[in-house]
Amino acid sequence: MKSFKAGFPKTPTAPPAPPKTTNAVATPTFSKPGATAATPTASPAVSRPTTPTGTTPQGDAFKTSGQPQASSSRPNIDAHSLQGPQLQSPNLSESDIADLALGRTPGKGRAVAPRPEIQKLVEDLKLENPGAEVLRYTDQGGHPMLKQPNLPAGTDAGVCSAMTSEWIRTGKEAGGDPMKGSQAFGKLTDHHFGKLIDKQHAEHLQGDALTKLNGAHMDDISKLQGRVELLQGKSAQRKELNELLTNPDLTLEQRQGLKAQRSQLTQELKDGMAQLNQDKDAIAQKQTAIASLVDDFRTGRGGGHPGVKVQDFEPITSDTFAQKLYAGTKENGHYRIGLRKSGESAEGHVLGLHKTDGPNRLLDANTAEWKTNSHEDAVNLTADHLSELYKAYSTFDITRY
Numbered sequence: 001m002k003s004f005k006a007g008f009p010k011t012p013t014a015p016p017a018p019p020k021t022t023n024a025v026a027t028p029t030f031s032k033p034g035a036t037a038a039t040p041t042a043s044p045a046v047s048r049p050t051t052p053t054g055t056t057p058q059g060d061a062f063k064t065s066g067q068p069q070a071s072s073s074r075p076n077i078d079a080h081s082l083q084g085p086q087l088q089s090p091n092l093s094e095s096d097i098a099d100l101a102l103g104r105t106p107g108k109g110r111a112v113a114p115r116p117e118i119q120k121l122v123e124d125l126k127l128e129n130p131g132a133e134v135l136r137y138t139d140q141g142g143h144p145m146l147k148q149p150n151l152p153a154g155t156d157a158g159v160c161s162a163m164t165s166e167w168i169r170t171g172k173e174a175g176g177d178p179m180k181g182s183q184a185f186g187k188l189t190d191h192h193f194g195k196l197i198d199k200q201h202a203e204h205l206q207g208d209a210l211t212k213l214n215g216a217h218m219d220d221i222s223k224l225q226g227r228v229e230l231l232q233g234k235s236a237q238r239k240e241l242n243e244l245l246t247n248p249d250l251t252l253e254q255r256q257g258l259k260a261q262r263s264q265l266t267q268e269l270k271d272g273m274a275q276l277n278q279d280k281d282a283i284a285q286k287q288t289a290i291a292s293l294v295d296d297f298r299t300g301r302g303g304g305h306p307g308v309k310v311q312d313f314e315p316i317t318s319d320t321f322a323q324k325l326y327a328g329t330k331e332n333g334h335y336r337i338g339l340r341k342s343g344e345s346a347e348g349h350v351l352g353l354h355k356t357d358g359p360n361r362l363l364d365a366n367t368a369e370w371k372t373n374s375h376e377d378a379v380n381l382t383a384d385h386l387s388e389l390y391k392a393y394s395t396f397d398i399t400r401y
Helices: 094-101 116-128 160-173 178-191 193-244 252-301 321-328 375-389
Strands: 133-137 308-315 333-340 348-355 360-364 368-372 395-400
Touching (some): 160 348, 193 252
Antiparallel strands (some): 133 368, 333 348, 333 395
């Protein structure tokens, strides 16, 4: 459980009040369980673009495993092992009607009660992190709107990316005040959960389009590189002909033949270089356009606010994660922490962290929005989330908004 700890001392809770003089049984204490034609050069000055989307848009909502949990004081729970009952559809409210008018599945207009297993998990995390408070449960996997059939593409695994995006937006628009940001975020999740589904779906479509555009762009670069190598071969042939023409023993007919070959190669090199430069410029322009689209995509992930990539994907290890997270989130602001499993198209999940000089907040769409007394406590709480729920994730990145 403590393998991810940064070694920061946790803020203790206030000492308990003295017990009343009664015959009640004493309350037990809890202990913790034990990212000439010009010669072509080797490669045109076109850099390869980075992957546009980073983590996959959808998050890991708690899913069914069908396996009973082991009996212990701290059950071994991960992000795929929790299941809740199907909730009945609520009566339509004004927000429900608005959602239906916009083509969304109607929301409840009030907070959805967390599933018992989420409550138990959260209570365990609170015991491990003294001073941590739950501002509101999120529990996306238990929301009735995500249990409806025929969900839009990209939302079947949850809306953690959209939820984190809107959490960042509401927090920034509240001027960085943690409590005002939390209140605005709560109104959104309680009254307009359908907007999160819409946003997650739109992000999925945008990310998929960017991935395809980037793949086609990489193919163009690969083809360009192939033509560069072809021209390099012709340039080497022309050099060999020049060396042969220095032989004084060549007959007139041989010399004329070699010159004709050289002349043909020279023309092919001129034509090839002209086309190569033209195509190289087109690729550079396309790359600039893709970079702009990627910036827009990342801005959208920050709720419409531009972000700064603090750390690209780096390995998650038990002895370095907390320290890297602490170092990468020292500046005040809102952070998007992307988690990714192994593989090019692996599943992803997203967490949010709000760093201030006072109270800090952590958002996990699978558990809750949390408040801690310090940055160190927020890092420790995040590490516990990874230790308990996201063991299968291998890398993480950090973006500040």
